[in-house]
Amino acid sequence: MASRQFATFEVAGQLFGVEVHTVQEVLSYNEYTPVPLAPPAVGGLFNLRGQVIAAVDLRVQLGMARKALQGPVMNVILRGDGEPVSLLVDKIGEVVDLDDERFEPPPDTLSGPTRELVVGTFKLDGRLMLALDVNQAVDTYRATT
């Protein structure tokens, strides 16, 4: 039975996951530099050991209102295509090993921006985890075009 490892995190009470190999690291960061005129999903820029990283607000990507960036916010830093990109999330969960048999396509009732970001649903004990399409999740022009 094929199984995959997922790094999980929460946004607005919902559990999401991305495959572990797409994640570079997870860290919390305080200060973000806003980028005026950037797409609304861009939370800001921050300095990761001398590298300038763009943080994408997953809330906005999911069609929710943006939360003010005050105090530390958790970043899931994805390797991305050549340049790392960070996803701003509410809370980091654990890394889980999941069999493919727990997988189902997204439910038909799921609609809106979330539907486009989600590739499927994993049935965990007691709760559901939505597996994110990493490329879609960091595409900040998706919502505006």
Add this chain to the structure above:
Amino acid sequence: MEDLGEIVGEFLLESHENLDQIDRDLVSLEQEPDSRDLISRIFRAIHTIKGTSGFLAFSRLEKLAHGGESLLSRLRDGVQPVTPATITVLLAMIDGVRSILSSIEENGSENDVDIDSILAQVHAQMNAGEAAAEAAAPAAAPAEDAAPAGETPVPLDEVPAAARPAPEPVEEQRKPIGEILVETGGAAPQDVGSALAQQLEGDERKLGTILLEEGKAKPAAVNEALSQQAPKRSIADSAIRVDVDLLDTLLNMVGELVLARNQLVRGVMETGDATLVRSAQRLGMITSELQEGIMKTRMQPIEHIWSKLPRVIRDLSNSLGKKVELVMQGKETELDRSLLEAVKDPLTHLVRNAVDHGIEEPERRIASGKDPEGTLTLRAYHEGGHVAVEVADDGAGLNVDRIAQKAVENGLLRADQIPNMDKRDIMAMVFQPGFSTAAKVTNVSGRGVGMDVVKTNIENIGGAVSVDSTPGEGTVWRLTIPLTLAIIQALTVDCGEQRYVVPQVAVLELVFIDGNSTKIEYASGAPVYRLRGKLLPLVRLDRALGLEVGGDQGVYIMVLQADGRRFGLIVDRVLNTEEVVVKALNSRFKDIGLYAGATILGDGKVGLILDVSSLARRSHLAADADRKSLEGSSRANAVSGTGERLLVTAVGDRRVAIPLDTVTRLEEFPRDRIEHAGSREVVQYRGQILPLVRLSHLLGAYGEEPEGDTVSVVVYSEAGRSVALVVDRIVDIAENSTTARRDAEEDGLVGTAVIQQRVTELLDVRRAILAADPNFYTDLENDEMLVEA
């Protein structure tokens, strides 16, 4: 095989360098066909390639080089003369060698390169020379085993100090100065002999000195002999090859070090400990020096990219039947390697353009009383922290009237703008995309692509392009290039809550606005400042960034220059200058266009580096507004004044403009966030319920609903209340034009105007707001009657 790979790599690298030198030498040889020195140098370089390729078993390459060598040896031995045709064949042979080398580089084999046709040409040349040769010197057969370099006397006047001697198969020894002097005829053998005898007898003077003091040799001859003696040793022994990646890594690390130093210095200054401060200053100095040193390792003389140009010019001018002499000045001027790469193509384009369009045909030149041979001058020099590179021709010059006419035809300018425009501004139109005045399209230029690409490429590296021209006398294209990309001097400024970085090269001066002795004035809506009596158009950084617009007092104006335009940038505070390391900005922000990059500030936060030329383009609009406001002042003010900036939006297939002053924010809302309150559409926005009005409904423009999951809205706020106007698309921000304006015939509009060559409707903002929220003004009416509408 590993070792062989390394040897081949070394061979490729070395050969490419040699080939470039051969190219240059061949072109010079055409100018001075009698220079035996040049022939020998070319011969030696080819011989080296032949030898190594034989050793590495690249038989086709060896065969080709051998062919070239045979022809060259005939030239060297005077069996046949140097003619332009010979040079052309030799250049073709060099190109053949190049393509074999790149084939080896790409797939490790030389097999798919055709050498037979080139060899046939080479043989044809040799046979052509045969007839003449047989009569003149029947005995001289092509000497195929190359004479060792040492045997070829090298005339002294042919050795420029900067030129790299071709690598030679024989070991390079320092030649005794006496030998050189005898060879060059600078001194007689018996004089040298007696001088040497004197030295043996205990005379401690140097040989050259003895000869000079006894009047046996001329000072010039001795000097030349010495200079010939010196470089041969130094270049071979004192230079090493370093991997560029290693240098890049070092540069990055130094960049980090500069940042760390900035942070440290700031922290230490706060402690006020004198010893620590001294150490920090010392560290600062060392860091700066280290940085400078590392920078230098990446510097290369501009000659590296110029060296390919003689060949380009020769081929092009031959094919066009023109005569062009190339003059190079300042070829030792150094630039960062990555910048050199970036400048190469634009420069080549300018040179080709100058030969093609700048310099006239010989007949036309004679007719206008000029030397039939045109002159193309490449000039490079340092100028205020920049390197200027000029491409100057002595051709016919740019035809300003024709450019103006073309600009009007292409809709880039209006006919009535022309008389007021500066000649140089009109000439600068050639950098606009799609602009070409060439009467005929040649395969070289005239397609209307190119100059705009030159401009874009140069601006991408933080440089600038300009052109100046005098009719009948020629044209000068000028590239201004920063010395390096990676570290820049910058001013940090505050705007709103955030800190931004402005490259210092663009900053001319700073002005503090106290609101009394210095103040911002408005030319019908466009902010200006009187700088020593002249009006300086202003750009509000907060407005340009779409932030909340602050006040006019206690702010700073940074007088900036970009694209040859001067304008003032209004910021809240100017903090300090520091060296910042430019980091590339994530590609997703490139489209915004306002940022040239990002950097890590002294406090560890990320700061955005502003793109001054992009801001200048906004200022350009404001500058036009000044002129237009004069034209418009006599007209009845149908709307709230002329010359204001307008937000142009698309509603159905119509263009609707909204005065930018009335716009608070532009937003995108997901379509599914639109909710209903009664019959109205509303959306939750920053803790408020924001009423929406669809301009398409208001204006009766029932087109198809645009696709997509979001709607574009223009938010208007006043006294804590907001409404949102839904448009299909935000098109642009434009300057209000006073031409062809008509008053309104339709409800919801105050008039129509021509903006950017398109009929655009001007929105009655007040009515639109009332349609969204009938009570919007009721609370305000009492104390404020005049709302912009």
